[in-house]
Amino acid sequence: MVRRAFIIVYAFLIITLLLCGVISCRSKKAIGRSVSIFCLSLIPPVLGNMIIIGATTTLPALIGCYIYYIGMDLIMQTLIMFTNRYCYAPKEMATERHQVPSWISFFLLFDVIQMMMNPFLGHAFALREIEVYGAPYFIMEPLIGQTFHRIVCYGALLFIMFVFVSRTIKVPKIYKERYAVILISMIIGTLWQTFYIFSRTPIDRSMIGFAVFGILIFYFSIYYRPVRLLDSILARMASSTKEGVFLYEPEGRCLWVNSYGLEMTKSALDDFEHAARVIVDFFGDVLSVQGDIEYERSIVSGIDEQFFTVTKGDFFDDNQKLLGTFLRIKDVTEEKMRLDRELFMANHDALTRVYNREYCLKKISDKLRQHSLGDYYIAAINLCDFKVFNDVFGRDFGDAALIQVAEWMKRYSDENCIYGRLGGDMFGSFLPKAMFDQAIVEKDLTDFSVKWGNDEHHLVVHVGFCSVDEGDEDVSVLFDRAMMALDSIRDDYKKHVAFFDSKIRDKMLWNKEISGELQTAIDKGQICPYFQPIADRDGKIVGAEALARWIHPVYGFMSPAEFIPLFEENGMIADLDKHIWKSACKTLADWEKKYPNLFISVNVSPKDFFMSDVLSDIMSYVLEYDIDPGKLRIEVTETSMMRDTDDRIKVLEEFRKQGFIVEMDDFGSGYSSLNMLKDMPVDVLKIDMKFLSKTSDERKADIIVKNVIRLSEDLDITSLAEGVETEKHFNKLNDFGCTLFQGYYFSKPLPLEEFEAMLKE
Ligand code: C2E
Numbered sequence: 160m161v162r163r164a165f166i167i168v169y170a171f172l173i174i175t176l177l178l179c180g181v182i183s184c185r186s187k188k189a190i191g192r193s194v195s196i197f198c199l200s201l202i203p204p205v206l207g208n209m210i211i212i213g214a215t216t217t218l219p220a221l222i223g224c225y226i227y228y229i230g231m232d233l234i235m236q237t238l239i240m241f242t243n244r245y246c247y248a249p250k251e252m253a254t255e256r257h258q259v260p261s262w263i264s265f266f267l268l269f270d271v272i273q274m275m276m277n278p279f280l281g282h283a284f285a286l287r288e289i290e291v292y293g294a295p296y297f298i299m300e301p302l303i304g305q306t307f308h309r310i311v312c313y314g315a316l317l318f319i320m321f322v323f324v325s326r327t328i329k330v331p332k333i334y335k336e337r338y339a340v341i342l343i344s345m346i347i348g349t350l351w352q353t354f355y356i357f358s359r360t361p362i363d364r365s366m367i368g369f370a371v372f373g374i375l376i377f378y379f380s381i382y383y384r385p386v387r388l389l390d391s392i393l394a395r396m397a398s399s400t401k402e403g404v405f406l407y408e409p410e411g412r413c414l415w416v417n418s419y420g421l422e423m424t425k426s427a428l429d430d431f432e433h434a435a436r437v438i439v440d441f442f443g444d445v446l447s448v449q450g451d452i453e454y455e456r457s458i459v460s461g462i463d464e465q466f467f468t469v470t471k472g473d474f475f476d477d478n479q480k481l482l483g484t485f486l487r488i489k490d491v492t493e494e495k496m497r498l499d500r501e502l503f504m505a506n507h508d509a510l511t512r513v514y515n516r517e518y519c520l521k522k523i524s525d526k527l528r529q530h531s532l533g534d535y536y537i538a539a540i541n542l543c544d545f546k547v548f549n550d551v552f553g554r555d556f557g558d559a560a561l562i563q564v565a566e567w568m569k570r571y572s573d574e575n576c577i578y579g580r581l582g583g584d585m586f587g588s589f590l591p592k593a594m595f596d597q598a599i600v601e602k603d604l605t606d607f608s609v610k611w612g613n614d615e616h617h618l619v620v621h622v623g624f625c626s627v628d629e630g631d632e633d634v635s636v637l638f639d640r641a642m643m644a645l646d647s648i649r650d651d652y653k654k655h656v657a658f659f660d661s662k663i664r665d666k667m668l669w670n671k672e673i674s675g676e677l678q679t680a681i682d683k684g685q686i687c688p689y690f691q692p693i694a695d696r697d698g699k700i701v702g703a704e705a706l707a708r709w710i711h712p713v714y715g716f717m718s719p720a721e722f723i724p725l726f727e728e729n730g731m732i733a734d735l736d737k738h739i740w741k742s743a744c745k746t747l748a749d750w751e752k753k754y755p756n757l758f759i760s761v762n763v764s765p766k767d768f769f770m771s772d773v774l775s776d777i778m779s780y781v782l783e784y785d786i787d788p789g790k791l792r793i794e795v796t797e798t799s800m801m802r803d804t805d806d807r808i809k810v811l812e813e814f815r816k817q818g819f820i821v822e823m824d825d826f827g828s829g830y831s832s833l834n835m836l837k838d839m840p841v842d843v844l845k846i847d848m849k850f851l852s853k854t855s856d857e858r859k860a861d862i863i864v865k866n867v868i869r870l871s872e873d874l875d876i877t878s879l880a881e882g883v884e885t886e887k888h889f890n891k892l893n894d895f896g897c898t899l900f901q902g903y904y905f906s907k908p909l910p911l912e913e914f915e916a917m918l919k920e
């Protein structure tokens with residue numbers, strides 16, 4: 160009767176384990192498969208145990224024993240698999256990886272084999288028949304193989320328990336439960352098992368413990384949701400976010416505030432009431448809005464402005480009944496400031512903190528597209544000789560100057576103006592005409608000086624204006640015009656303001672026309688060199704300077720002043736110069752027989768160095784006409800040397816190496832002549848009398864000229880005075896020791912035939 164009852168219990172357990180196996184196999188949980196395998200693997204030993212209980216003859220008891228023993232090894236193996244899966248994340252996600260050592264599986268396998276050998280060796284166990292409740296019952300007499308079996312199984316179990324114990328200890332508190340429940344079930348199951356194995360009760364009911372353990376594992380891994388664990392994780396998440404979280408009951412009572420929310424509202428620990436009051440003061444309106452919303456809000460306290468994003472939401476139960484409301488308040492001040500800063504940096508000039516070129520032009524462009532704009536000016540503001548200012552006073556002072564000009568511009572502007580730094584020493588502004596008072600600006604700029612530390616220096620600032628007319632949409636065209644107005648007072652240090660007017664417009668058209676005609680003029684021979692004689696100390700002509708002239712079919716004779724500055728500006732000078740160099744070489748070749756001792760000087764403009772390879776261009780003409788380089792003199796100004804000085808010096812040195820004579824033109828007209836002279840490899844110094852004659856004190860001018868001539872003598876440089884207009888001049892310069900002379904005293908620049916005619920005389 161008792162044995163039958165046990166059989167029913169076992170059958171019930173087997174069915175339950177089967178159900179657990181199927182359910183867990185179908186479960187979507189990752190652990191499902193290993194739980195299923197474990198539950199199913201429990202069935203054979205439970206079945207074995209059941210057979211032993213029911214058996215009244217030897218054979219079934221023996222079969223039951225083998226199923227039981229081998230099944231135990233199987234359980235241990237599947238338990239190991241379960242443990243590895245339960246305690247450690249899958250390989251691809253694992254941050255740390257420990258496992259129940261895999262060699263245990265070898266022992267389990269070996270144990271299976273040695274148990275199977277029992278029928279032949281009889282080393283593991285023997286059956287002894289006894290009588291229980293009036294029927295034969297077979298109990299096992301353990302032998303050495305059985306002891307080995309126990310050691311292996313308990314050993315495996317110990318390792319598994321060890322894993323659970325170590326996990327329970329190691330993991331953070333909130334996770335301990337996950338491991339502890341399994342560990343406790345395991346301990347209970349094992350104790351039960353052990354108790355019945357060793358207690359020698361008449362019927363072995365040991366597998367009940369393991370079966371129950373399997374069912375518990377199924378429950379804990381598949382169904383049991385550690386609510387406290389989830390609660391505590393979610394609560395911690397809500398607590399630790401860097402935003403205030405406020406939970407309200409449907410009636411509006413504040414239920415909970417996270418620690419950031421408390422800190423934000425300057426509330427004491429757990430003083431949700433205070434926090435809620437503060438929130439109502441600032442965000443009460445948000446709370447009263449129906450449904451879910453999110454928006455930004457700024458709060459000003461004192462001089463500080465703070466920015467928040469506020470999210471309000473309701474949450475409901477499964478029946479759509481309102482459970483409560485939450486408010487999430489995030490302080491985005493820093494983020495917003497950073498964004499504002501980045502935007503500012505992208506649109507502003509780092510030094511002067513006014514708009515940068517792109518943004519300024521864009522803003523003006525946008526404004527120009529508006530209808531009925533009103534009367535506006537575009538102004539281009541330029542710091543004159545800013546490069547010199549920088550060189551003389553240093554970059555820091557230069558920076559200070561730029562900042563102060565930007566401030567000056569700001570002072571004349573209001574919210575209707577758009578202004579910015581267009582680059583370098585150029586600023587731009589877009590302003591209503593009504594805001595501009597020429598007299599005030601003129602006066603301001605006349606006295607304009609910049610300060611830096613204790614230093615203060617006058618700075619010439621020019622402003623070019625262009626009136627914005629109906630239909631003007633291209634901002635760069637408008638600025639071009641304003642800059643043309645600037646150009647018209649470029650060298651005028653008394654005038655500070657200029658307007659783009661019809662005169663400038665005409666000049667612009669003229670420039671356009673002249674530039675368009677240059678190539679045809681060269682091709683048709685309208686442009687040709689005139690020759691101005693250069694004389695030695697005896698007044699004998701030794702050479703000539705080739706100076707460009709344009710005999711225009713409509714405008715007639717044109718002096719270089721009418722086109723050279725324009726071509727220097729737009730770079731077309733290179734084409735003109737090449738033409739003059741070539742013509743000079745051609746003339747020299749022609750003179751080879753007639754005047755073998757004459758030289759010709761040609762001008763090289765600073766722009767030529769940018770536009771082409773001056774040396775190879777000139778060399779190509781020299782080779783083409785097969786002339787002696789020593790007869791071609793190269794005139795360069797110190798302006799050419801101001802940029803890329805080292806490269807330029809190399810070019811001049813190369814010229815000299817090739818046999819050319821290099822002359823420094825217009826000495827004295829620049830601002831650092833003496834400094835340049837030190838480095839410039841030149842053979843001749845052309846001293847321009849024009850610049851000196853501007854001086855009222857003739858005595859001083861004479862002293863300067865005399866000493867420059869002496870200086871050049873000391874430096875082994877030939878001196879050439881140009882602009883010699885009278886005999887008196889010539890004699891004086893001769894007395895000073897000057898070597899070569901050029902000027903109206905000898906002759907104006909002449910067409911080739913007239914020059915040759917003069918030579919014949
Ligand atoms: P520059 O090279 O200094 O040429 C000397 C200028 O002084 C010439 O003016 C010449 O006519 C003028 N001049 C000569 N003697 C006297 C004098 O006794 N008194 C006065 N007041 N002036 C005198 P020009 O030919 O009008 O040339 C003006 C400038 O144009 C030249 O100055 C030169 O810088 C430039 N230029 C002329 N032709 C060319 C050329 O083919 N290429 C380049 N790049 N520049 C040229």
Ligand code: CA
Nearest residue numbers: 704762794824
């Ligand atoms: Ca010259």
Ligand code: CA
Nearest residue numbers: 824825847881
């Ligand atoms: Ca000159």
